[in-house]
Amino acid sequence: MNREVIAGIDLGGTKILAGLFDDRGQMLGKKRIPTDAAGGLQAVLDRMTGLIAELKGRHAPEGKLRGVAVAAPGPLNSETGLVYETPNLKWKEVPLREMLQEVLQVPVWVDNDGNLAALGEYTYGYPQEYRTLLYLTVSTGIGGGIIINGELYRGSDGGAGEFGHMTLVPDGPVCGCGNRGCLEALASGTAVARTARERVSRGRMAALREAVKGCIDKIDARLVAEMAAAGDGEAADLMDEAICYLGIGVANLVNLFNPQAIVIGGGMSGYRGLLQRVEEVVKERSYSSLSRKLKILPARLGSEAGLMGCLALASRKVKCEDSGRPFGIPADRWPGMVR
């Protein structure tokens, strides 16, 4: 069958997740492989293009690839597809779109992973429900994206929505970005692990020390969260501190953007009670006229938010050759689906 397909790639610092979609937005197949960033730029590109070839060969060998959308980390220019810098991949000024297009010979679109995850949650997670929505992901780092009136807001250089790099404690801990007291340095998984290690090495959190048999390097946010959930008071306090900072960051976003909804995803967001606690802090710290109608919601797409954002991006770029319908929108929702 000569069906049309598009591919999405969520390029992370440690993993590459790719998916192949048909014109109704049905995922035909997906695969996750290690990024192996240490191998260098060309090797990563080869793995990306190889992965697309593999998925297409398996799921749509006769199909026509209409384009490839890429969710890439770090600040970048979504119009030119130039990636300015990605600390995780150690890339600088990489013309990702151009390089991929040359190999793939189809249109390639590149956008920030936080932006595309936001677009994914907006389009497929909570379809049509909230026209002005912020998406926050809280895991190793804290990022996100901004949807205003149903469109991605990228700022004047494509760099808007760096939620993790809002200063909340001017003399706080040093952040990976070089600044001090960023939300990411206070409330991310990395921040929780760092604080836990500090406390253990200062003789506190005895239960945690015991759990890692004194090997402080083994402490990570997941373990702290598990111990908190299992009833360890010190671990619970540490989690609560981080979540309060997250709440303060979200309260700031409410007072600045006055969105209809804030969707929170990422590994840390699964911690029991996190959303409710964030909501409490937001009620305390933002204007009641703004927080009253606000919805604070769990992400629905999990680790596929970026990939679904790739599909959403492609559906804004490509029309089906037969019907003129935007690519990736189920036929029974078109026309009528507001985007």
Next chain:
Amino acid sequence: MNREVIAGIDLGGTKILAGLFDDRGQMLGKKRIPTDAAGGLQAVLDRMTGLIAELKGRHAPEGKLRGVAVAAPGPLNSETGLVYETPNLKWKEVPLREMLQEVLQVPVWVDNDGNLAALGEYTYGYPQEYRTLLYLTVSTGIGGGIIINGELYRGSDGGAGEFGHMTLVPDGPVCGCGNRGCLEALASGTAVARTARERVSRGRMAALREAVKGCIDKIDARLVAEMAAAGDGEAADLMDEAICYLGIGVANLVNLFNPQAIVIGGGMSGYRGLLQRVEEVVKERSYSSLSRKLKILPARLGSEAGLMGCLALASRKVKCEDSGRPFGIPADRWPGMVR
């Protein structure tokens, strides 16, 4: 001459500033009177409508009033003209648009004063120069407005852009809004005066104490700024602390909105070196890929920003009866003026 006019009113907690404009945006006259908020809602409305009648009687007695635009404080709904709450005026849920329309019998538009000052600076302060611009006013309080792609961004309930109520120090001083450590509680004129009084009463800032002859209530931000400018080290330190907080707030806005320009106005912004110091902090604390191209600029319209914003708002609502040209745009800039 049967010319068309519109009126703008900037309604403040202490003063009402009104202006009358012709269809080319020429200001025919203006007048400032005390708000006298203590007299109650109806008295304030009477003063507003009386002021318009007076200006029209004097400057365009034969003219046709096409509408009145009002810049009002506090969160409000710009579509319905309902003012939710204004601490300064002690209003709650006031249908300002409806009440004024009933008396004036012409269209009335109401928007937030920070929003309209932003629109004023965007349209007339730096015309056509920056399509994505944030405006901050730093005086008794800290407020502002957001222009995205040449349009006001108001958020989902008209409450976006509460820049002064971004938490920067979670356990910081109590703010008028009830929260702690808001930018406004750290960097506004009120904050400077409060901190100065605290320091004087704790035996510091001897020169300032002497300047007010021990009468702490006489200390205000203007005096602190004057003493700093005159070489008093302790006053200069205090000003610098406030300006650093302002810089941190602005850095946050850069990482969140990635605007082309941030325009800073209000009484405090006149302090020598303020913009440069803010710029330094922004460079330290925000992504260099975002701060590199950013312009941090002085407001150009001074205390008339809100009034000019009223004109800009009216020009989006009213077309000239003869030419169909938007009201308030000089003929030689139309067509061609991007708004």
